[in-house]
Amino acid sequence: MLVFRRICRFLTALGFAVLCAARPAACASVQDIRLGARDGANVRVVIDLSEKVAFKTFALTNPDRVVIDLPSANFAVKERDLPKKDYLNGVRLGKTDPKTARVVLEFNRGVAIKRSFTLAPQSGFQWRLVVDLELMAKTDGLKQVTTEWYDNSVAEEKKPAAAPARQDKPLIVLDPGHGGKDPGAIGVSGVYEKHLTLAMAKQLRALLEKTGRYRVKLTRETDVFIALYARRRFARSVNADLFISVHADSIKKPQTRGLSVYTLSEKASDKEAEKLAESENKVDLIAGIDLSGETQEVTDILIDLARRETNNHSSFFAERLMDEIRKEITVLPNSHRFAGFAVLKSPDVPSVLIEMGYLSNKEEERLLRQAGYREKLAKATVRAIDVYFAQKHKANFN
Numbered sequence: 001m002l003v004f005r006r007i008c009r010f011l012t013a014l015g016f017a018v019l020c021a022a023r024p025a026a027c028a029s030v031q032d033i034r035l036g037a038r039d040g041a042n043v044r045v046v047i048d049l050s051e052k053v054a055f056k057t058f059a060l061t062n063p064d065r066v067v068i069d070l071p072s073a074n075f076a077v078k079e080r081d082l083p084k085k086d087y088l089n090g091v092r093l094g095k096t097d098p099k100t101a102r103v104v105l106e107f108n109r110g111v112a113i114k115r116s117f118t119l120a121p122q123s124g125f126q127w128r129l130v131v132d133l134e135l136m137a138k139t140d141g142l143k144q145v146t147t148e149w150y151d152n153s154v155a156e157e158k159k160p161a162a163a164p165a166r167q168d169k170p171l172i173v174l175d176p177g178h179g180g181k182d183p184g185a186i187g188v189s190g191v192y193e194k195h196l197t198l199a200m201a202k203q204l205r206a207l208l209e210k211t212g213r214y215r216v217k218l219t220r221e222t223d224v225f226i227a228l229y230a231r232r233r234f235a236r237s238v239n240a241d242l243f244i245s246v247h248a249d250s251i252k253k254p255q256t257r258g259l260s261v262y263t264l265s266e267k268a269s270d271k272e273a274e275k276l277a278e279s280e281n282k283v284d285l286i287a288g289i290d291l292s293g294e295t296q297e298v299t300d301i302l303i304d305l306a307r308r309e310t311n312n313h314s315s316f317f318a319e320r321l322m323d324e325i326r327k328e329i330t331v332l333p334n335s336h337r338f339a340g341f342a343v344l345k346s347p348d349v350p351s352v353l354i355e356m357g358y359l360s361n362k363e364e365e366r367l368l369r370q371a372g373y374r375e376k377l378a379k380a381t382v383r384a385i386d387v388y389f390a391q392k393h394k395a396n397f398n
């Protein structure tokens, strides 16, 4: 395999891209990166590729960056050969892991991703990935933070997507915690939190869809790493009506067990809740993502009045959820808790985080591994969601 890859890379360098088609995952290479600006505000980035590849794009602030991840790609182009532009501080090429190539474009002002798509070979060009960006005035604050979501799928000549229209059925975004290089908590039997959260989210989705009353989207469908901010931004970008992050906890005290549900608060309800939020929030550090720019955004948002209404809704749902779950299983005392989970910080999407139980407790871990037990939790959650949407107008009076 290694020899094949080497031959492949050699041939690719010589321009024999066709020969590599049999092993696209090993061979895709970034041939060139071009940038062009129109009317000073719209910038188009074109990445010339030897093969069709999956990609993911997102924007970060402080400094303002656009990140383009290309799994299964290598760079044939050198950093020093890349274009220099007056709106650009620089372009960096790197690897987030041995298989994933990362292009980071750093701008000297705010930038938003408008659309991204791939183009099939034509007019003498090979495969191209096109990312259209909009440059902002430096004072544009919040608006500059935009995320384009591709979930590693290849979009071919995708028409620019209009903002998702509000539809009648509420949209629920389920967020299976952790994934990829981040396993989350590890249970006493060796089970990974990331697998349990995904299994639970899929069971819950199946039940919700069966009712015919809801639309459901997952932040991840597979065992992939997704940063926390990307999860909540995904919920915002699809206009979610409710965001539910699913986790399982682990602590040093093996006898502790029970489910709890968290809503956002800058002040944690107790030391343990604070520690938990801290450890869940650390996830982004694993990917080396600088979140310093996030804090300002979040601080700004937190003073917004809209935030309070969203919080009321989140809390109202958390209470309904505990009402239903208490009927089924053991819950922790004060089972509705508060902490500063990064994933809950959408200003306008009611959000809760469920800690399904403790993987450090032998019995609870055994139960959480059982589909039947998770089904019980999922059914209770569906009932709570029903109550929430029937009564959420009451939340504002809480």
Ligand code: ZN
Pocket: 177, 178, 184, 185, 193, 247, 248, 249, 280
């Ligand atoms: Zn977790």
